[in-house]
Amino acid sequence: MKIIVQKYGGTSVNTAKSRSMIIKNMIDAIDDGFKPIIVVSAMGRKPEPYATDSLLSLLPDMKKANLRNKDLLATCGEIITTVVVSEEIRAKGINARALTGGQAGIVTNENYGDGKIVNIDTNRLMELLNQDVVPVVAGFQGMSKSGQILTLGRGGSDITATALGAALNADLVEIYTDVDGVMTADPRVVENAELIETVDYDEVFQLAEYGAKVIHPRAVEYAMKADVPIAILNTQKGRYYGGTRIEDVSQDIYSEKNFSAVTQIDGCSQVDIKFTDLKKEDKLFDLLAEKEISIDMINIFPDRKTFIIDTDKQNVVDEVMSKIGLEYTICDGFTKITIMGRMKGVPGVVAKIIAALYSNNIFVHQSSDSSTTVSVLVDTKQAKDAVNVLHTNLIK
Known part of the structure; x- marks a missing residue:
């Protein structure tokens, strides 16, 4: 049958x-x-x-x-x-x-x-x-x-x-x-x-x-x-x-095409935490996990750490942060844009993406990458322009 x-x-x-x-x-x-x-x-x-x-x-x-x-x-x-x-x-x-x-x-x-x-x-x-x-x-x-x-x-x-x-x-x-x-x-x-x-x-x-x-x-x-x-x-x-x-598709090893698609996720909020107490910050991620809060695009700097959450979870994160006593800010109105492709071992990929956006006056708040993706965080009001710029410069 x-x-x-x-x-x-x-x-x-x-x-x-x-x-x-x-x-x-x-x-x-x-x-x-x-x-x-x-x-x-x-x-x-x-x-x-x-x-x-x-x-x-x-x-x-x-x-x-x-x-x-x-x-x-x-x-x-x-x-x-x-x-x-x-x-x-x-x-x-x-x-x-x-x-x-x-x-x-x-x-x-x-x-x-x-x-x-x-x-x-x-x-x-x-x-x-x-x-x-x-x-x-x-x-x-x-x-x-x-x-x-x-x-x-x-x-x-x-x-x-x-x-x-x-x-x-x-x-x-x-x-x-x-x-x-x-x-x-x-x-x-x-x-x-x-x-x-x-x-x-x-x-x-x-x-x-x-x-x-x-x-x-x-x-x-x-x-x-x-x-x-x-x-x-x-x-x-x-x-x-x-x-x-x-379906299962064999990759064309001779293809010179590095980028395949551009996607976007709206409704993102950026959380910025100042380094004050490592014990409190370690406790934070356990509490967020207990509340089933997913975090993404984690960037760690000497004086702070930054990540994004779904905006509809912002009130829950606020409660957790206040309970622990961390010094932080949460800002909404962001969109995460991801460029998909085969980028491992290809030099200058992130630089090319950032340059394309900056040349069109689109500011990148943070970024993350893997062997198959590069993600950038932009203002939602600029998201449509950003997706079009990246599609034109990298895929078309």
Whole structure:
């Protein structure tokens, strides 16, 4: 049996016209000899009524809401979509079955808001496929062993799709979105961004980690471990139009191209600590870890240390700093921009990047690098210009 998992995001399911393409892509896959499983997200984005954020806004105080109740509410958007899509498929004369994540066999832990899949029982899905029934599965969710409904965190529908693909030993997972595939930059930021036709699991994982929004990094991990190829496709253009193929790809050792893509992560805050007491500073990182605060771009100087955090965690970091009694400042309004590529052993890479930005009056607040990335921190108000400058100077 040739199994294909097709996943559709919010902008692919929010109108009848968009959903008609789901059915077309599904029928094309059936004509190619596949047994399809459809994974769907909630319809659209806020303020559309069935979007996840719209549903959560019904809560009297989202920050103080019971986590179990919050997850229960958040999963409703995907369930609505499964019913609508499955009924539209049935209207075309094809049998379909709407399933929650739990009904599809997805078992999670009980970490509300960011559940992790611990097992997938594929029996029900295989039974439906053997009966020529198309399962339409609610993405972004699963059920714990004790029967609690949980979400898998933002981007969780991608995780649902690739986790199912891995568990079922699928031939292919198709992720449908509103762009043509993985690009050399966000096409909404860089007009002349180019499509990357084929990319290795490791490279696309890094792209996702550093801000590319086409696929969740955890979703890449599931596919990579099971060696299930992924195709990133434009919903409206269909499964035969280009896209990006993600799989094990042998690197061209003769290629002279050092840079492959530019990504960005907004909503960053910069923390600057003056050296006063090493014992207090050592305690800081343990406390931040306990609060599940991720820190990045750590730079250490003789008189201070600097790193960045997510801006939405700023209040928690403030509390920890004040409790310890450190002398510090936290400033928000920053964007982390990362240039991807093969840079190990290539001299002058950072200098070239900094020079390109400075020549366009874009100030770099700090930087970090590895063998495959160089990241710079810039003011968010200059981020779009910075991404375009780097794309023009390094990739085009």
